[in-house]
Amino acid sequence: MSTLPACPKCQSxxxxxxxxMLVCPECGHEWSAxxxxxxxxxxxxxVRDAVGNVLQDGDTVTVIKDLKIKGSxxxxxxxxxxxxxxxxxxxxxxxxxxxGVGAMGxxxxxxxxx
Numbered sequence: 768m769s770t771l772p773a774c775p776k777c778q779s780x781x782x783x784x785x786x787x788m789l790v791c792p793e794c795g796h797e798w799s800a801x802x803x804x805x806x807x808x809x810x811x812x813x814v815r816d817a818v819g820n821v822l823q824d825g826d827t828v829t830v831i832k833d834l835k836i837k838g839s840x841x842x843x844x845x846x847x848x849x850x851x852x853x854x855x856x857x858x859x860x861x862x863x864x865x866x867g868v869g870a871m872g873x874x875x876x877x878x879x880x881x
Contacts, residue, residue: 777794814875817831
């Protein structure tokens with residue numbers, strides 16, 4: 768039994784052959800089985816705010832839209848300044864602490880860099 772390479776996109780071990788292609792059932796990525804072993808590339812993830820500015824750890828941002836807090840009746844108001852953000856992987860790409868609210872995750876599309 769031959770061992771197939773892991774998916775170059777998500778590193779899943781459950782790849783399978785489909786004709787001349789290799790397919791990952793977890794992320795749907797397809798690549799050529801005839802080509803050389805895929806070289807792992809270190810992709811630098813760039814997070815941008817609502818107007819296109821590149822965000823980095825430690826930046827200060829402001830909220831551009833009223834955001835309802837899930838599971839609460841509280842709202843983060845427009846213009847709320849959030850200091851010292853941390854970039855995170857996932858759906859909400861900013862981890863932060865908001866005064867009066869506490870720790871939460873924000874989406875970069877709802878903030879603007881100060």
